[in-house]
Amino acid sequence: MSVTRERILELGENLIRTKGYNAFSYQDISSELGIKNAAVHYYFPSKENLGTSIVKTNILRFEEMTDNMRTRKFDEWQQLETFVKVYIKSNREQKKCLVGSLSPDYVTLSDTTKSELKRMIDIILRWLTGLLESGKEKGMFDFKDDSSSKAFTILTSLVASLQLFGIVDGMDYKIYCQSILDDLKP
Amino acid sequence: MSVTRERILELGENLIRTKGYNAFSYQDISSELGIKNAAVHYYFPSKENLGTSIVKTNILRFEEMTDNMRTRKFDEWQQLETFVKVYIKSNREQKKCLVGSLSPDYVTLSDTTKSELKRMIDIILRWLTGLLESGKEKGMFDFKDDSSSKAFTILTSLVASLQLFGIVDGMDYKIYCQSILDDLKP
DNA sequence: TTTTGTACTTACTAATTAGTAAGTATATTT
DNA sequence: AAATATACTTACTAATTAGTAAGTACAAAA
Numbered sequence: 001m002s003v004t005r006e007r008i009l010e011l012g013e014n015l016i017r018t019k020g021y022n023a024f025s026y027q028d029i030s031s032e033l034g035i036k037n038a039a040v041h042y043y044f045p046s047k048e049n050l051g052t053s054i055v056k057t058n059i060l061r062f063e064e065m066t067d068n069m070r071t072r073k074f075d076e077w078q079q080l081e082t083f084v085k086v087y088i089k090s091n092r093e094q095k096k097c098l099v100g101s102l103s104p105d106y107v108t109l110s111d112t113t114k115s116e117l118k119r120m121i122d123i124i125l126r127w128l129t130g131l132l133e134s135g136k137e138k139g140m141f142d143f144k145d146d147s148s149s150k151a152f153t154i155l156t157s158l159v160a161s162l163q164l165f166g167i168v169d170g171m172d173y174k175i176y177c178q179s180i181l182d183d184l185k186p
Numbered sequence: 187m188s189v190t191r192e193r194i195l196e197l198g199e200n201l202i203r204t205k206g207y208n209a210f211s212y213q214d215i216s217s218e219l220g221i222k223n224a225a226v227h228y229y230f231p232s233k234e235n236l237g238t239s240i241v242k243t244n245i246l247r248f249e250e251m252t253d254n255m256r257t258r259k260f261d262e263w264q265q266l267e268t269f270v271k272v273y274i275k276s277n278r279e280q281k282k283c284l285v286g287s288l289s290p291d292y293v294t295l296s297d298t299t300k301s302e303l304k305r306m307i308d309i310i311l312r313w314l315t316g317l318l319e320s321g322k323e324k325g326m327f328d329f330k331d332d333s334s335s336k337a338f339t340i341l342t343s344l345v346a347s348l349q350l351f352g353i354v355d356g357m358d359y360k361i362y363c364q365s366i367l368d369d370l371k372p
Numbered sequence: 373t374t375t376t377g378t379a380c381t382t383a384c385t386a387a388t389t390a391g392t393a394a395g396t397a398t399a400t401t402t
Numbered sequence: 403a404a405a406t407a408t409a410c411t412t413a414c415t416a417a418t419t420a421g422t423a424a425g426t427a428c429a430a431a432a
Contacts, residue, residue, distance in 0.1 A: 002378090019291075019293060020208060020290055022209045023208045023291065025418075025419065025420080027418080036381055038381065038382080038423095039381075041421065042378095042380065043379095046420075047419095047420065100290065100346070100349075103349040103350055103353060104206055105205075105206050105209065106349075106352055107352070108206065118353050118354070121350065125354065144365075144368065145368075149361075149365050152347070155346075156343050156346035157342050157343055159342075160286070160349075163290050164289055164307065164341070166289075166292055167289060168304070168311065171334075171338065175335075179330075179335050183330065190410090211389065211390080212389085212390065212391085221409095221410075223391090224391085224393095224411065224412080225409075225410055225411075228410065232390075233389095375430100375431080375432070376429100376430085376431075376432090378428085380425105380426085380428105381425080381426075382424085382426095383423090383424090383425100384421105384422080384423085384424100385421085386419100387420090387421105388417105388418085390415105390416095391414105391415085391416095392413100393412105393415105395410105395412075396410085396411075397408105398409085399407090400407075401404105401407090402404085402406090
């Protein structure tokens, strides 16, 4: 794969995760990479195409992470902590996560981007639900709700906390994430 | 106050809460109200001005709600339930809340809109923290964390759940909100 | 050596954007 | 009756947007 293509993907993702989908333009990308606007269209004919590709890339990255944890036989706590660390890194870089960046703009996205985003959220929730379920069975986690509700609560907490931490001050993100994890301790 | 001005405020808020700040235009408002684009500028010279006015209006509305609950001597559970009902109504109308709509676009907002949004979030969090604190003292609520962390968790859950409920299916928003409330029961 | 494919640039278009300056109709005040 | 304020419209500008068609430089394959 072309290095320029990968740079566009990476920069596009960063732009979505800082400015949002509807606030970034092909000019933002081309000027940053020192190429012309038409060069971006050469790799990604439309913004819809670029957006969809970015989501697809993120799905693959997530699946690589979970596959990797499974082959390395991470237990439920280790897997959850690894997952949370992704958000801690995002917060350190002053970025939102892709789900938290695109979801509020859902109605303005094209059908293909919509369905990839939906797929991404489904994949994350399915993984997290399974993790909570098996962790609960083993007595590693304790919570009242059913696993899919709890998965949804944890995901929404992480997603929106990245959005709000860029605004409110006087809070420590790591400590906040730790409280999410502590809440699951038996 | 002019009826057109109020219509613009209401429609602008709805547009922000459905399409997002960077996806709505003065044309969206003028065509819907059957007036000209310049008429919107007559009431709100700039988009920044309109955005800020919408946030200010929402702060007033929130303060009216909490003042009203205080004068009617609502207990902590009643107050929390009333607060949650605002989100249930939003979800029914397929809208996000204003905080959840504007926060992801924070970096793209003007300074005045930024500071009003920050003020709105601070006011909500301060109220919710106080509510949780006094409810905990009275033994009505039970939770591990400190009140301000718990307030933050509840707000983020509500904010992001409105964003994600528009995408994932097969979940009942009322039941989800109930599980947030149940979680606080002693 | 010619052809072909890759990776772009040049040069544009049509649409949309926020915003403005000047005019107009109508009601209210003086 | 004249002046003034309100609530707009008309008619525009300058900037930005996504997107395109045609050309170019260069390397690799035939």
